[in-house]
Amino acid sequence: MDQKNETDQKSEKGIxxxxxxxxxxxxxxxxxxxxxxxxxxxxxxxxxxxNIAAVGAGGMGHNNINHCAEAGENIVALCDVDEKRAxxxxxxxxxxxxxxxxxxxxxxxxxxxxxxxxxxxxxxxLVAMAAMQLGKHVxxxxxxxxxxxxxxxxxxxxxxxxxxxxxxxxxxSMDGVRxxxxxxxxxxxxxxxxxxxxxxxxxxxGQGFGRPKDTPPVPETLDWDLWLAGSPSRPYHPSxxxxxxxxxRDFGAGALGDMGCHLMDTPxxxxxxxxxxxxxxxxxxxxxxxxxxxxxxxxxxxxxxVHYTFxxxxxxxxxxxxxxxxxxxxxxxxxxxxxxxxxxxDGGGAIFYGEKGKIVCxxxxxxPRIIPESKMREYKRPEKTLKRIRGTHEQxxxxxxxxxxxxxxxxxxxGPFTETVVMGNLAVLFPGQKLLWDGDNMRVTNLPEANxxxxxxxxxxxxxxx
Numbered sequence: 134m135d136q137k138n139e140t141d142q143k144s145e146k147g148i149x150x151x152x153x154x155x156x157x158x159x160x161x162x163x164x165x166x167x168x169x170x171x172x173x174x175x176x177x178x179x180x181x182x183x184n185i186a187a188v189g190a191g192g193m194g195h196n197n198i199n200h201c202a203e204a205g206e207n208i209v210a211l212c213d214v215d216e217k218r219a220x221x222x223x224x225x226x227x228x229x230x231x232x233x234x235x236x237x238x239x240x241x242x243x244x245x246x247x248x249x250x251x252x253x254x255x256x257x258x259l260v261a262m263a264a265m266q267l268g269k270h271v272x273x274x275x276x277x278x279x280x281x282x283x284x285x286x287x288x289x290x291x292x293x294x295x296x297x298x299x300x301x302x303x304x305x306s307m308d309g310v311r312x313x314x315x316x317x318x319x320x321x322x323x324x325x326x327x328x329x330x331x332x333x334x335x336x337x338x339g340q341g342f343g344r345p346k347d348t349p350p351v352p353e354t355l356d357w358d359l360w361l362a363g364s365p366s367r368p369y370h371p372s373x374x375x376x377x378x379x380x381x382r383d384f385g386a387g388a389l390g391d392m393g394c395h396l397m398d399t400p401x402x403x404x405x406x407x408x409x410x411x412x413x414x415x416x417x418x419x420x421x422x423x424x425x426x427x428x429x430x431x432x433x434x435x436x437x438x439v440h441y442t443f444x445x446x447x448x449x450x451x452x453x454x455x456x457x458x459x460x461x462x463x464x465x466x467x468x469x470x471x472x473x474x475x476x477x478x479d480g481g482g483a484i485f486y487g488e489k490g491k492i493v494c495x496x497x498x499x500x501p502r503i504i505p506e507s508k509m510r511e512y513k514r515p516e517k518t519l520k521r522i523r524g525t526h527e528q529x530x531x532x533x534x535x536x537x538x539x540x541x542x543x544x545x546x547x548g549p550f551t552e553t554v555v556m557g558n559l560a561v562l563f564p565g566q567k568l569l570w571d572g573d574n575m576r577v578t579n580l581p582e583a584n585x586x587x588x589x590x591x592x593x594x595x596x597x598x599x
Contacts, residue, residue: 183270183534186210186242187249188235188260191218191375193274194251197301198222200527201249210245212238216354218375233356235260239267247534250274251301253378254385256362258283258589262597265294270534272527274301275394276386277544277551281559281575282588286597288548299530299540300547302394305402306522306529309498313485314403319515321503322487328400329455329463332496333480334388339372340380341419341435363591380432386555387433388458392496393554396483397454399498401550403485404443404452408572409553411442414560417459430562435459439557456557466491468504559586 183206187198190213202208212232213219223231232238239245247270250260258278261271265287277300278284291298304310317325348368351357357369364383371377379385400406416434418426436459445451457463462475466484468491469475476482478495485492490508494501503509522529522541533540552572560568562583569579577583591597 181535182207183531184209184244184246185249186212186238186245186247186269187222187251188212188238188256189249189251189253189274190222191215191220192251193301194219194249195222197249197251197272197274197527198226200525201531202226204524204528204531206531210238210242214356214359215352215375217352218354233359236263239263239269245269247271247297247531252362253360253374254279254390255364255378255383255589258287258597259363259591259595261287262290265290265296265298266598268294268296270297270530272299272301272530275551276300276390276554277394277547278589279386279390279555279558280587280589281552281556284548284551284555285575288544291544291548297530297533297540298544298547299526299533300394300542300544300551301526302398302542302547303526304395304497304499305398305542305547306526307497307499308521309494309501310399310402311498311517311519311521313399313492313494313498313501315515315518316492316501316503316512317403317485317487318518321490321512322485322492323489324450325404325452325485325487326450327453327455327486328404329457329484329486330393330396330400331457331462331481332388332392332396333460334392334458335380335433335435336480337377337379339377340387340432341417341429342432343429344431345370345372361592363589363595365592382431382433382558385433386558388437389433389439389456389554389557392458392479392481393456393557394551395496396481397456397554398550399483399494400454400485401553404449405447406443406452406454406553407446407549408443409441409454409556409570410444410572411567411569412439412556412560413565413567414439414557415564416561433558434561436461437557437561439560441553441557466493466504468508469493470505559583562586 185201185206185208187194190211198208208226208229211222211229212235214233248264250257250271250273252260254276257273261273264271351369360374373381379387379391415438417436418429419435438461439456441454443452465475477493478499482493482495491504492501493504503512530540566580568577568583571578575587
């Protein structure tokens with residue numbers, strides 16, 4: 134049910150070893166033992182096809198399913214609370230059993246090896262945790278979670294249950310993030326002390342306003358109670374589902390959750406970041422009834438800035454990362470040619486400030502350039518030192534599920550990364566207050582009340598299990 138219409142990647146089918154292995158063991162008189170008996174929980178022989186289920190079969194979920202099917206895997210179950218939203222997937226994969234409640238699907242279908250989680254953000258943790266506890270591999274759309282605490286729990290669960298994981302920030306399988314990393318590590322612009330990141334999001338209506346007062350009927354094709362999952366109960370309204378849930382704190386993660394997991398990915402990788410030590414934010418509020426401003430805790434603001442401070446690490450100096458959304462943009466670099474717009478891709482971009490120059494790039498680290506262009510032409514590019522990803526982001530995860538190397542955005546990487554991204558949303562609740570952050574212990578050390586927002590709270594009947 135992820136709404137963003139993201140860039141598809143070229144699908145490339147893997148080469149099956151089934152016929153070769155089958156002939157060899159038959160000739161040798163060897164009896165094949167089922168993969169789960171041989172390898173234990175979560176084990177998958179490379180020659181096998183994955184049996185994949187999807188929770189959230191519309192929007193980006195539909196694309197994720199297609200990429201897995203195009204890679205030759207089996208789509209064995211589709212789960213969605215909105216029949217209309219999931220109709221394309223239901224029609225395209227008529228042999229896959231349909232479900233509304235992911236808990237019943239996981240209980241009933243024992244043939245599932247791996248699960249795509251493409252629901253709105255508020256259900257990501259609930260679905261992924263339930264799947265991993267049963268030894269299922271998981272592909273979770275970005276942002277991995279809405280809160281810092283949920284990201285930590287999923288990261289720890291992936292290690293505990295020894296499953297293959299991937300967050301759906303597909304740019305991490307593209308070349309841009311690797312090119313920028315290689316340039317920075319090569320010293321192309323010297324030590325980096327600042328990065329400015331900006332996006333034109335939010336582009337969905339409703340952000341910045343209060344809760345709607347009218348209560349229209351729930352569409353017949355939607356199970357509203359299941360859509361709410363663990364979030365507090367409230368009447369249905371089209372301002373929430375199916376399209377605009379990103380605006381609401383109970384359901385989404387705002388502009389940071391939508392685009393931060395793309396735009397912040399390249400600096401997070403290239404600068405070898407982990408947890409920030411301080412975060413400070415500001416926000417714009419709407420003027421509402423009677424021309425009075427109010428602090429809106431229902432939705433994310435119409436615009437915000439977030440300033441992260443990261444400590445020195447691995448020979449790199451302390452660095453400040455600045456986030457801008459809602460149309461706010463950083464100061465134009467002097468080195469940027471007058472004819473070049475301040476839009477490096479998909480309504481935003483990133484600017485790296487080094488001691489010897491600046492690099493600009495697009496949403497996924499794409500189209501990176503040293504500025505001005507004269508310096509780019511002078512620069513001798515280094516040899517490739519980072520492995521490039523073959524095929525789609527989903528195929529990279531599939532290979533990990535079958536015993537290959539960990540997926541490129543597995544939870545050991547994307548967990549701490551997500552914690553950093555959504556830490557910005559926590560800071561937005563306390564504008565102007567610098568939050569001192571102990572990342573290892575997930576605590577704000579100078580403002581105790583901020584810790585109430587580190588972990589999500591679920592309504593009765595919903596939880597993460599043991």
